[in-house]
Amino acid sequence: MTSDVGLRERKKRATRAALSQAAWSLMVERGIDAVTAETVAATVDVSPRTFRNYFSSREEAILDGIVQRASSLVEALRARPADEPVWDSLAHVLPEAITNVLGDRDDIAVLVRVSAANPALLAQQLTVFAHVERLIAEVIAERTGADVERDLAPHLLAAVPGALMRAVVTFWADGDTDASLPDLVRASITQLRDGLPLGRAAPAT
Known part of the structure; x- marks a missing residue:
């Protein structure tokens, strides 16, 4: 059980980090208007809902x-x-x-x-x-x-x-x-x- 919890936490941290990196890269490369829940989520291949579960704003x-x-x-x-x-x-x-x-x-x-x-x-x-x-x-x-x-x-x-x-x-x-x-x-x-x-x-x- 402890191992499963640890794995889930690592996956959550990895997803959060990937979303943040995608948001950062989009801002640098295309400007802040390009940073939306939809574009960030698509970059990481998750749903916009997943993005909103992790972050309250771009x-x-x-x-x-x-x-x-x-x-x-x-x-x-x-x-x-x-x-x-x-x-x-x-x-x-x-x-x-x-x-x-x-x-x-x-x-x-x-x-x-x-x-x-x-x-x-x-x-x-x-x-x-x-x-x-x-x-x-x-x-x-x-x-x-x-x-x-x-x-x-x-x-x-x-x-x-x-x-x-x-x-x-x-x-x-x-x-x-x-x-x-x-x-x-x-x-x-x-x-x-x-x-x-x-x-x-x-x-x-």
Whole structure:
């Protein structure tokens, strides 16, 4: 029985992943208007009803792959030494993990562009980032002995990599830099850790 349940769960996860990948590919190749329950389902050779059983919207389907891959980022953070400072853990995990989560630069540029013109996709993107920030806050709370439901500190610190990822991804996707995504993340963590100089008053003359 346990084996049968495990097999069913693996099949469900595989179907969900295939539907999300199909939705993502259709958006990249043909635009978001091409992403419908019918077209996605046909690509995976299932019924539109199956699509709707897994996803409440095309936007959720498009971004679900990123959500699932983000869980590996969170687990990598959780696996860092318990006595390691949180900033060190973020610096170790985020630069490489973000590439695995987001994937190809050209595809992400399409996502950024389409999201800017599509409020529903932008809203879903913000929901995804909020979900990842919550998971990171839970890990930080575990490592610091805080209560994620009662203490603000884990949420404040988790918001830092969340904001960092949003800013870096948009900057990187615009294509005006030759720096790699991991290098941009490393530089951003260093700047945030050291304190950004922007906004400081100029010295008196």
